[in-house]
Amino acid sequence: MNLYKNTFRFYDLIATDFDNDDLKFYENFLRSKNSKVLEVGCGTGRVSIWLANHGYSVVGLDLSEEMLGVFKKK
Numbered sequence: 001m002n003l004y005k006n007t008f009r010f011y012d013l014i015a016t017d018f019d020n021d022d023l024k025f026y027e028n029f030l031r032s033k034n035s036k037v038l039e040v041g042c043g044t045g046r047v048s049i050w051l052a053n054h055g056y057s058v059v060g061l062d063l064s065e066e067m068l069g070v071f072k073k074k
């Protein structure tokens with residue numbers, strides 16, 4: 001079920017209210033910059049893009065074409 005078919009436009013607006021503590025959690029969990037990441041449910045790329053910008057090799061997948069459309073524009 002694609003819950004974001006109609007709400008994908010709002011995800012990043014809502015995500016600005018996230019504290020983003022999860023990003024540091026993921027980075028601490030990864031052992032080295034050589035770690036490869038598969039983010040299942042990458043959505044608009046909030047986590048994947050942040051990790052990629054911090055030197056990790058990231059592959060994201062998502063069932064929502066709409067969310068991936070936002071990701072690709074970024």
Ligand SMILES: C[S@@+](CC[C@H](N)C(=O)[O-])C[C@H]1O[C@@H](n2cnc3c(N)ncnc32)[C@H](O)[C@@H]1O
Binds near residue numbers: 015040046062
């Ligand atoms: C709450 S969003 C989180 C997006 C991103 N991980 C983040 O933290 O900003 C959840 C995402 O998981 C995706 N999703 C849900 N079930 C999925 C599944 N079975 N396979 C792939 N993606 C899925 C949704 O389409 C949505 O983009």
